[in-house]
Amino acid sequence: MLPVVESIVLRQMASGDRLSLQVYKFIGAQPGKKVYIQSNLHGAEIAGNAVIHQLIEFFLTINAPDLAGEIWLVPVCNPMGTNERAHHFSPGRYCVYEAKDWNRIFWDYEKQADDLVAFTKSQLHVDVEVVRQNYLTIIKQQFTKILEKINSPSCVPYTELFSYKLQNLSLDADYLIDLHSSTDKALDYLYYFRNREDSAKYFGFDFGILLDKYDGDAFDEAFIKPWLALEACFKELGREIKFDMEAWTLELGTGMQMNPDSVAKGVQGVKNYLAQKGVLQIPDFSDDTKTHEMTFVSSSNRKKYYAIAGGMIQSRIKLGSYVKTGEKLYQILSFNKEGKLPNVIDVCAQQDGLVYDVATNQAVNEGEFVLGVIS
Known part of the structure; x- marks a missing residue:
């Protein structure tokens, strides 16, 4: 199947040149979940680009009935960071103009959700999927206010404009996968959030780090934190709810390198995950993660x-x-x-x-x- 390819302008430079994103949207013949996958948010962390390329090549070989829902892929999601150079090094971890980490700039609705308890009480006897749609509607309403600031004569700093563009693509996703690497040299592992251990095993990594302490400014955190807060609020009020919404950061080895083993692990892991979550519906798809033993540790x-x-x-x-x-x-x-x-x-x-x-x-x-x- 062929993707819908969309280009999104990010920024006009002083030279008149424009930086853009390219989004590859694979849309299945069956309704289902939306999956958002991006790579290279930090400039030196390039292995995820190879993962996305190989995923695109794989999706080109399947048929529309093999896909339930849609998968959006955004390689090189931060051209400002990717293009940054210092001699032989490719840092790109910070916006040098604003001195901010590119992955600590994102909008977290939970920080301003003052009416969370009232909303939860109003949804105590509502179907889970309806609760999700109602809550997402509120999040989207608050998110549109950022666009009002962007379009005002005073505008906003570039990091706010950039974060808006990425989050606008992913805000209504069900599953979010952010592909990273170490700034230095590292093993392959993933970050995950509470009560998602079973799904974490689908990636086939040897170990995962539970984010038990975080501020919500990272891309994966900003996406999932409002939903985790809502789950916790329901629990306090006596109802156990777990939304089928997940956010993952895959750390694929060493920065400034496309290590073949790390890339292969990322590709296979994402394919396994999508198959187990019912997004890929390929009968003969082999998966050896069901019996995979994984070590879980806490970020603290x-x-x-x-x-x-x-x-x-x-x-x-x-x-x-x-x-x-x-x-x-x-x-x-x-x-x-x-x-x-x-x-x-x-x-x-x-x-x-x-x-x-x-x-x-x-x-x-x-x-x-x-x-x-x-x-």
């Missing part, structure tokens, strides 16, 4: 290690290693300007855990990131 159990002195990192433990408390993680070869000989400083683990993320640069200033351990 992450421990990041920052350099206790400036110098060069040596003898660093390998990515993917399990460490015990007190075991050496790395050494800092530290120089000085005090007429003394260089010295070597051992840094040891403060907790047991898995080394899941390590810095690319092994020359560090005091206080810069070296590695991350999660338990």
Whole structure:
């Protein structure tokens, strides 16, 4: 099947050039869920673009009856970040003009939902799908007010304009998948939200990190947080509800690289997920995630290690290693300007855990990131 391809203008530059997004919409013959998938929100995190390309090639081979609902794919979703360069490096993590993380700029309805309890009480005996439509209507009504600011003579900063364009595409989705990579070197894993462990297994990753603490400004958080708040409010009022709405961030290995293994894991994971959720309806589709064992940990159990002195990192433990408390993680070869000989400083683990993320640069200033351990 062929997609509907739509281009959306993002920004006019001082030179007169315009930056745009391209959206590929695969629309099935059967009604169903809307899936929104994007990649490259951070400029150096490019593996997701290869994942989306391979997904597009796969969807071209299926027929419309094989798809229930629709899948929207947005590769290179942040051209400002993608095009940013500093010598050989492709940072693109921050909007340098506004000094904001590109993934900490999104609109979270839950922060302004002062009438959530009243709304929940009014929906206590209403069908779940009707509740979803009623709540989504309110979210959309509040979201349109952003457009009023954009169209006003004073306009808004670019990060607000940009976040509006992305969220406008995804606001009414059922399942949202945001494809990322580490800024440095990392394993493949995913972030998920409470009560979604069963669905997380469909991706076939070895471990997932529960976001148990978050502020709602990230893309996946802003999407799902209002619905989690509504679920919690229903529970407090005596009704158990779980909306079939999910948000995922897939972390696909190392930044500035399209690692083939990470890309393959992302492609297979997304296909498995879509099949298990009933979006892909291909009878002979093979899936080995039903019996997949996955380790779940909480984001609050992450421990990041920052350099206790400036110098060069040596003898660093390998990515993917399990460490015990007190075991050496790395050494800092530290120089000085005090007429003394260089010295070597051992840094040891403060907790047991898995080394899941390590810095690319092994020359560090005091206080810069070296590695991350999660338990």
